[in-house]
Amino acid sequence: MQPTHTKYNEKFNEALAQLNPEQLAAVNQMDGPVLVIAGPGTGKTQILAARIGKILLDTDAHAGEILCLTYTDGGAVAMRKRLFEFIGPEAYRVNIYTFHAFCNEIIQENLDYFGKLNLDALSDLESAMLFQELVGEFANDHVLKRFGEDKHFEAPRLKTLFSDMKKR
Numbered sequence: 001m002q003p004t005h006t007k008y009n010e011k012f013n014e015a016l017a018q019l020n021p022e023q024l025a026a027v028n029q030m031d032g033p034v035l036v037i038a039g040p041g042t043g044k045t046q047i048l049a050a051r052i053g054k055i056l057l058d059t060d061a062h063a064g065e066i067l068c069l070t071y072t073d074g075g076a077v078a079m080r081k082r083l084f085e086f087i088g089p090e091a092y093r094v095n096i097y098t099f100h101a102f103c104n105e106i107i108q109e110n111l112d113y114f115g116k117l118n119l120d121a122l123s124d125l126e127s128a129m130l131f132q133e134l135v136g137e138f139a140n141d142h143v144l145k146r147f148g149e150d151k152h153f154e155a156p157r158l159k160t161l162f163s164d165m166k167k168r
Contacts, residue, residue, distance in 0.1 A: 012053050012086040015046060027051045030059065045075070049082040052094060056087060063093035070098055072167070100166075131159050 019027060023043060026034045027050045034051065038044050048068065055061050070076045076096050083091035097105070107114060122130065135158055 012050070012057075015050055015086065019043075019047070019050070023047050027054050030055065045078050045082055049079060049086055052083060053086040056090070063087075063090045064095065066094045067102075068094060068096045069102055070096070073098055076101075127159065128156075131156070134158065 016024065016027065023046075026036055026047050029051075036044055036047055052066055052068065055066065056063060068079055070079060076098055079096050080091055080094075083094060083096075095102075111117060
């Protein structure tokens with residue numbers, strides 16, 4: 001039976017061998033930020049996971065010192081899974097968050113800075129009231145306010161729109 005680190009190194013090396021020259025350049029860039037612009041299904045998660053693996057292999061960085069932000073929960077799960085394939089259990093030490101979760105953690109750790117003792121999620125009633133207030137502030141001809149003054153009709157639709165946007 002092969003050692004665990006050898007198994008992960010093989011998968012990592014296989015993934016690197018499948019990258020095109022531009023992708024490999026993004027993975028190998030150690031200094032400064034790298035911007036990867038690509039459509040869905042083009043390997044962005046693969047590139048980022050490989051870059052994290054490369055940083056951990058080639059520098060003195062520790063997994064807990066790396067922050068990886070994604071837009072969706074699904075993206076965070078996919079990143080963790082891909083990273084686990086490359087570096088094994090150390091992947092659970094890498095800080096992988098959605099932007100929302102990361103910001104929420106910063107706020108929770110610094111409640112006194114925000115003048116709060118604690119933050120709780122909005123209740124359904126508070127959420128409905130907030131959306132009604134938002135819709136009520138729109139001009140009657142606003143694109144998100146189809147029926148003029150009827151903010152009670154628009155609030156649930158706006159909440160659904162935000163939810164759909166988060167999922168995508």
